[in-house]
Amino acid sequence: MKKFFNYKYGRKMFFIFAAIGTLFLIVAQCGFSKTIQLILMIIGAVFVLGGYLWMFILYKCPHCDTRLPWDGGLPNHCPSCGEKLN
Numbered sequence: 680m681k682k683f684f685n686y687k688y689g690r691k692m693f694f695i696f697a698a699i700g701t702l703f704l705i706v707a708q709c710g711f712s713k714t715i716q717l718i719l720m721i722i723g724a725v726f727v728l729g730g731y732l733w734m735f736i737l738y739k740c741p742h743c744d745t746r747l748p749w750d751g752g753l754p755n756h757c758p759s760c761g762e763k764l765n
């Protein structure tokens with residue numbers, strides 16, 4: 680179970696969560712009643728925020744716990760301690 684809680688998984692989960700959340704937000708615009716629309720938008724927002732939170736908590740160097748940069752791809756080496764990431 681521990682291997683799922685590393686930086687790589689955190690990054691993957693962020694994209695999955697954000698995609699699901701965005702999907703809910705789009706579907707919510709498709710002419711449902713106000714109540715259903717609101718529920719869909721809340722679910723969507725929870726997924727997007729949950730994705731960010733997951734990334735915020737898990738996307739960091741396994742060696743020195745420094746948060747990794749969010750822009751661009753996964754770095755090969757930690758920008759802080761220089762340890763190889765893989």
Ligand SMILES: [Zn+2]
Nearest residue numbers: 740743757760
């Ligand atoms: Zn590091």
